[in-house]
Amino acid sequence: MSLMTTRAIPDGHFWYANEPDVRDLLQAVRRFRRVDEEMRRRISAGMDMNLTDLRALQYVIAAEESGETVQQHDLARYLGISTASTTKLLDRLTASGHLVRAPHPRDGRSVVVTSTDHARSEIRERLGRMHARMAEIARDVPVEARAAVREFLDALSDQIAEEGHVAPLSPRPHG
Amino acid sequence: MSLMTTRAIPDGHFWYANEPDVRDLLQAVRRFRRVDEEMRRRISAGMDMNLTDLRALQYVIAAEESGETVQQHDLARYLGISTASTTKLLDRLTASGHLVRAPHPRDGRSVVVTSTDHARSEIRERLGRMHARMAEIARDVPVEARAAVREFLDALSDQIAEEGHVAPLSPRPHG
DNA sequence: TGACGATTACTAGCCAGGCTAGCGAAATGG
DNA sequence: CCATTTCGCTAGCCTGGCTAGTAATCGTCA
Structure with a gap:
């Protein structure tokens, strides 16, 4: 596993505090998820x-x-x-x-x-x-x-x- | 733009028929979208x-x-x-x-x-x-x-x- | 300081879009 | 050829949104 590099608190924000690449990647994933949902909502509403x-x-x-x-x-x-x-x-x-x-x-x-x-x-x-x-x-x-x-x-x-x-x-x- | 390589019909399935990389990429995106939605539904139901x-x-x-x-x-x-x-x-x-x-x-x-x-x-x-x-x-x-x-x-x-x-x-x- | 418009959260009542139960008609297997 | 299954439908219910309207509080300005 070799999980932790920063803190033992498994709360999301601190896991990859010194791994900007990883953090940015997951952030991009989350944003995609969100805008995709919004897009579908917009289109169906339209x-x-x-x-x-x-x-x-x-x-x-x-x-x-x-x-x-x-x-x-x-x-x-x-x-x-x-x-x-x-x-x-x-x-x-x-x-x-x-x-x-x-x-x-x-x-x-x-x-x-x-x-x-x-x-x-x-x-x-x-x-x-x-x-x-x-x-x-x-x-x-x-x-x-x-x-x-x-x-x-x-x-x-x-x-x-x-x-x-x-x-x-x-x-x-x-x- | 340089869009079409196969057919002029803009219906999704034929655009990248001879671009397997592109097709696979978008397919992966769609799958992610779908399983993500399912996952959230499962968790909230749980x-x-x-x-x-x-x-x-x-x-x-x-x-x-x-x-x-x-x-x-x-x-x-x-x-x-x-x-x-x-x-x-x-x-x-x-x-x-x-x-x-x-x-x-x-x-x-x-x-x-x-x-x-x-x-x-x-x-x-x-x-x-x-x-x-x-x-x-x-x-x-x-x-x-x-x-x-x-x-x-x-x-x-x-x-x-x-x-x-x-x-x-x-x-x-x-x- | 007191009055008044804006803001916050709430209630009441409506509607859309799911659900289950149960039905009749058609298909299928013994 | 009869029993069972499958298909789509109707009836009626429930959840989770919505708008409209209200009371309480805040902020501003005469």
Whole structure:
């Protein structure tokens, strides 16, 4: 472990008091976390919907782009909410003209959810530019440092996911 | 700009199809974002409180550690909720024994919020180990790559914060 | 010093977005 | 072909936000 270099008090602020690099790194992580949250809140507010609705929209569009179909059930599982709540969510998003419910071709119980042109263009308009600029920023990382950056983020994710004994499941729609 | 290398469709998936480094980097960012959100949800659920309450708790404790006093008003501003909602939040967190309301020494209208020993030890117990391991992970980043990592995260944060024309304000308590 | 606007926290009452329970219709397995 | 399971829906509840309005206190200025 070789943890402590300054004080024995495990309270965050003193751990890396004489390790400015480490402190700055974690500070940058925290700031990213915060502004990211704010950004999503802003965007969903700008589209007159809540964060969950925005996530749902992105999920449906992403699934369509990779050629997969989405049922109400998939959405519920991905969003981590009940199917009943997902019914309400679909009510909202179909009323607003972002999503469409269609009968499943071969399962009479199921509903297939698709996005409208309007939804796709709105998402593209709101997120496309930012996405492009994030890619630019990634390109600006020196080639020789890219592996280190990725490994750092992956290690953080592994640590965070494992903490609390939760399997690092990936949120894929069913095939 | 020199954006496109593959297709002109600005839909995210094709931008960096032949730039595996860039794609992997952004993928790592997205994963971090997701597991971080999940982690906070888990921890707050484990403490029988919601995300806002957890943020409030961390804020109060952090402020105390840097010797600052916190009023209900500061908390409301930091959390981005109304003072009325903050009243309810304080009701919850005082009822659960995490925070204490005390009269402000020189302003009869104000309330000074402090954390209990119980709250501090619970937060330390739940977050301390993870915090330590995040510091370890940061230490594992090769010294020569640390600047690049920090610059990457800062650039992302700048971009995200600026998008939507919001000033990159820092959430400090009043002095 | 006394009056008055500003500030602080609170109460009352509303609403959005989650939840569980339970239902009918369709699919599936024995 | 009947029993069980799955799917999405409705009904009704609860939490955690919100706004509006209030009482107490503070600060300022005539």
